[in-house]
Amino acid sequence: MVDFSLTETDQKLVDLVREENDLGRPYARELDRTVEIEPSRLRGIHPSIAGRENPYELLERVHEETSGLVIAEALMFMASANDVELRDVGGHEAFGSMVLRNFGSSAQKQEYGHLNLAIGITEPDAGSDPAAMRSMAKYDPETDEYVLNGEKIFISFFNKFDGAVTLARVAGEDGARPEFGTFVLVKGTPGLMESPQMRKLGVRKHELSGFVMQDVRIPASARLDADFGKTLSNFNHNRPIVAAVALASCRSLLDFTRTQLEEAGIEIDYVANLAGRSAIVDRFLRLEASWEAAWGTVMRAKWLEHKQGMYSNGYRTEASIAKALGAKVAREITQGCLEILGPESLSEAYLAEKWFRDVRIADIYEGAGEIQRILIAREIFGFKRELS
Numbered sequence: 001m002v003d004f005s006l007t008e009t010d011q012k013l014v015d016l017v018r019e020e021n022d023l024g025r026p027y028a029r030e031l032d033r034t035v036e037i038e039p040s041r042l043r044g045i046h047p048s049i050a051g052r053e054n055p056y057e058l059l060e061r062v063h064e065e066t067s068g069l070v071i072a073e074a075l076m077f078m079a080s081a082n083d084v085e086l087r088d089v090g091g092h093e094a095f096g097s098m099v100l101r102n103f104g105s106s107a108q109k110q111e112y113g114h115l116n117l118a119i120g121i122t123e124p125d126a127g128s129d130p131a132a133m134r135s136m137a138k139y140d141p142e143t144d145e146y147v148l149n150g151e152k153i154f155i156s157f158f159n160k161f162d163g164a165v166t167l168a169r170v171a172g173e174d175g176a177r178p179e180f181g182t183f184v185l186v187k188g189t190p191g192l193m194e195s196p197q198m199r200k201l202g203v204r205k206h207e208l209s210g211f212v213m214q215d216v217r218i219p220a221s222a223r224l225d226a227d228f229g230k231t232l233s234n235f236n237h238n239r240p241i242v243a244a245v246a247l248a249s250c251r252s253l254l255d256f257t258r259t260q261l262e263e264a265g266i267e268i269d270y271v272a273n274l275a276g277r278s279a280i281v282d283r284f285l286r287l288e289a290s291w292e293a294a295w296g297t298v299m300r301a302k303w304l305e306h307k308q309g310m311y312s313n314g315y316r317t318e319a320s321i322a323k324a325l326g327a328k329v330a331r332e333i334t335q336g337c338l339e340i341l342g343p344e345s346l347s348e349a350y351l352a353e354k355w356f357r358d359v360r361i362a363d364i365y366e367g368a369g370e371i372q373r374i375l376i377a378r379e380i381f382g383f384k385r386e387l388s
């Protein structure tokens with residue numbers, strides 16, 4: 001039987017995240033304006049939460065008292081509008097570090113495990129179709145090194161991390177078809193050049209840069225035992241989380257909209273039937289209903305991940321469904337709320353316009369909405385490569 005009740009520890013973790021979000025909210029506007037210009041403003045821990053325990057570190061320690069580590073984690077992400085990251089990178093595991101943890105040997109973990117590693121996949125001509133990647137790695141038997149050349153763009157937090165886990169084609173011997181290899185790149189290696197930070201529409205706390213590899217020599221031991229499929233499979237875990245983060249901003253915007261309506265004398269009546277409610281209340285209720293539906297897909301995906309693991313086929317498709325629906329609904333909810341609120345919602349006096357900007361990314365990164373729908377259709381209808 002599916003049990004929707006939270007354990008005491010689930011609730012405690014959710015409350016901690018909410019409290020932290022409330023503490024950060026007064027700084028959200030200022031940081032949204034400045035953080036991409038002065039990233040140093042977000043280094044370390046914001047004074048407003050000094051001395052507070054990191055809820056995600058607490059989760060690691062107490063996860064046995066929760067409904068399940070991945071379930072509690074999703075609940076936590078959905079509890080905070082993430083208005084501002086008060087901790088440097090939020091204390092969550094970096095994506096490249098997760099690949100290292102999952103596929104690195106014990107020697108590799110020993111060597112690189114202490115580093116924060118970004119994930120470097122996207123290239124100027126390879127985004128939704130990572131198989132189009134052009135970065136190359138060539139093995140040099142004389143030095144037992146790989147020599148990497150290529151460019152990666154839109155790499156989350158590369159500017160502040162210690163390096164990246166990156167994918168490149170490995171030149172085959174005697175003209176053999178190149179296969180993909182996954183490598184650990186550490187900053188400071190000659191030939192590895194960071195590109196400037198990118199300024200963007202939303203999620204400004206989410207710093208973005210890239211790197212160029214020009215004859216970067218790394219030891220052969222920096223190659224992980226992870227091919228293309230294994231490395232990309234790590235997105236399975238994150239996809240519902242992307243939806244969860246967007247839904248959290250939507251929840252804040254829905255609550256804000258409800259308060260504004262109430263101040264204007266419009267009560268949201270959850271009991272009145274269709275004939276008994278105004279168009280604006282009906283619109284609001286429909287937005288809330290789609291939020292609930294998307295929440296359900298995130299929780300179902302995480303429940304499956306908890307039961308079957310993140311590499312199971314059943315979970316993988318549900319993860320795509322949660323991301324596709326959550327990101328789509330987030331765009332509709334934020335658009336709908338702004339329409340209900342009217343022109344004032346665009347004012348910087350409120351965070352409404354920021355939430356609207358922040359959720360847009362959910363339908364782009366970690367597999368755009370169109371790509372998720374292709375993955376879902378392939379799985380449900382049994383299409384294979386025909387649908388691309």
Ligand SMILES: Cc1cc2nc3c(=O)[nH]c(=O)nc-3n(C[C@H](O)[C@H](O)[C@H](O)COP(=O)(O)OP(=O)(O)OC[C@H]3O[C@@H](n4cnc5c(N)ncnc54)[C@H](O)[C@@H]3O)c2cc1C
Binds near residue numbers: 118119125126127156
């Ligand atoms: C804030 C942010 C953080 C990111 N972090 C990282 C990171 O850490 N590491 C990393 O490697 N990358 C990262 N990315 C890159 C991101 O994953 C890519 O932007 C994404 O994969 C889309 O690729 P693209 O930009 O090349 O767009 P394209 O692939 O060119 O897509 C453009 C549009 O075409 C659509 N489209 C593409 N192919 C199809 C198709 N077959 N059928 C129908 N529609 C299609 C897409 O859905 C999209 O709407 C990040 C991007 C952003 C904005």
